[in-house]
Amino acid sequence: MKGVATRSEGTVRLGPGTLYGALKRLLEAGLVEERGERAAPDRGDERRRYYRLTQLGLSVARAEARRLDAMVRAARRKKLIGERPA
């Protein structure tokens, strides 16, 4: 949740309900899977579960990133947004 807030510069704030609702849908779609390992006690609460992208999830994420990149380039060509910073 903190990572999302940082990367989005505070514009996207996830709560536990939104996060786990999205996680449930991603699991059902086969885009993420549970890692099966539990956290070491020195890393925090050992009851936490960890998830990772599946191969399908990685392919979908890359396809979505390419789609968004194409949209941003089209918006720049039409001067709807500024030039890419150096």
Next chain:
Amino acid sequence: MSAERIYELLLRAYPPDFRAEYGREMVLLFRDQCRESDVRTVGFWAAVIWDVARSAPALRAEAWCTRGRESTRTIEVIMKLAAMLTVLVGVFGILNAMVEWGAALTGTIGGVHALALVLGVCASALLLGAGAAILRGTGGRQAARLALFASLVTIVAARLLFPWMSVFSQLVGIGLPIALLIGLYWPRRASPAGAA
């Protein structure tokens, strides 16, 4: 009442299965949020309530849809069992009418009695056809409906002609087509199994 206890009460807005699966992690995350924020501020609780209000109804709706799909499968299984029963009832109805006809021939059989027996055989044959059509799958549903309507009309006509028809025959002859028609007209989504 502690902040964590309040959050555990708010979690009741989520479906029970979701709470069982993720409730523990959600409380752990909330505990982290409490450590990093001031739980005494209105803004903190506004964000918490907003998160629950935004996510819980959608998850409830998804759980309800999932239950709806499961009940559709249940109805289809029941329809298949009812169709098998209908086929058996149809066969026994025809056999029973033939036996009754044979027994009646040892004496004299009135025209009305004979007509009632013929209608009974027709109704049984229509029930048998309807059951077979339901077992065929979604393609036979319309034919099954027509056969059931026809069977219902036929058995009512037989009952009117022959008031001494047994109560059991009337219950089965009228009740079974009505129950099957309700099942056939019950709104449901297409099942991947392609059942009735």
